[in-house]
Amino acid sequence: MSDSLKYLRLLNNIRTLRALAREISLDSLQEINDKLNTVINERREDENQARAQLEAHSQKIEKYITLLEGEGLSIDDLVTAKTSSKTSSCTKRAVRPAKYKYKNENGEIKTWTGQGRTPAVIKSALNQGKKIEFFLI
Template identity: 50%
Template sequence: MEELLKTLNNIRSLRLLAKEIPLEQLETIFKKFELVVQERKEEEEAQQLVLAAHQEKIEKYKELLKSEGISPEELLEVMNLHRFNPSQHKKRAPRPAKYKYTDLDGSQKTWTGQGRTPKAIQIQLDKGATLESFEI
């Protein structure tokens, strides 16, 4: 693709390529290329019209707010009330411990049952103990 763009963008390469292609085929390619360029222009114009209409609506609503005495800050405040606000989000309470065990250092520890099994419990489980024997 990049090589094709280099060829199409260089007049010398185009002239060299044009010498190798019959004139009828070159004219067909030219017509197709013109059609593609025209379609692209129409798409760009349509997109510009949509953007202009959108901007016009924004200006219309700005004027309407101004005439009604509503400030943009007030409107934003009302709009933000309905959005998710992380600072107002309540964190869930930590899970209570389900299991109690003595770790390898000899100190008492607890485990919620979530995540990876603590090494001290896993060693005991491998020896044949049951998880229920560690329940609080």
């Protein structure tokens, strides 16, 4: 706990406040009181604004729920529609069949679909004048 919180907890005790008040002039106490009231009022305004924003948000939600019900829909319908459209767009495409076959540097037979980066073995063969049809499966 920080030191400032410890001091605030001490100031929350009436006996401690009375003891401290005896050591401070009345003018200083009045100044402290004015500053504390300013802080309290600012805090009240902040909380009132937050409450008003929450209320406005709740009213908007109620408005849209009423509109949905007027159209014969429920929130569950929207959630279902949103999640089903997401899952359909995220499905993976089918694996493409291999079109070309070649031997890599280690002598292993590899295949390539013709999509993506051209394998180095095929690329170098094409640069040497071979045709891509040479590698067809």
